[in-house]
Amino acid sequence: MFVVVLTYRADLARVDEALQDHIAWLDRQYADGVFIASGRRVPRVGGVILAGGLSAEDLERRLAEDPFRRLGLAEYAVTEFVASRAAAGFERLLS
Template sequence: MFVLELTYCAPADRIEALREAHMAWVDEQFEAGEFIASGPKKPRDGGVILAVGADRDRVEAIAASDPFAQEEVCEYRITEFTASRTAPPLREYRQPARG
């Protein structure tokens, strides 16, 4: 599983101009089963996405396809982790703990 942390690196007007395209992209990733949670950070200097991509290369490619990334208004920090424990409704995303 992956945590994608977006940090804005452009003026607010550039970000707002791309927000609709970014949100359409987010919706596409939810529909494709790639994302299971997302939302803005507080303070609102970016956002966080929880992704269940098959591997890091796939998740990096997905992040690179974000209109925010393509227009260079945000930077992505991608952290892979093992979801060895989850709430019961997220049981399908549990992963065996690694060494």
């Protein structure tokens, strides 16, 4: 499983201009079953994505297609981890 932390590198006006394309990209990742959760950081300085069921190479390929990355609007920090415990209802997260 992976935690992806996005940090914006452009002003929010530029981020907002690309937001609909970013959401369409997110939708494709959810449809493929590899994104588990995503959302904005608070304060709004970027976002967080939880992803699973794919290799680090596949994740990197997918992240390279994100409009935020292609346009230089965000940078990405990826952390891989193995979930060994999960709350009731979240057993899918276990490796």
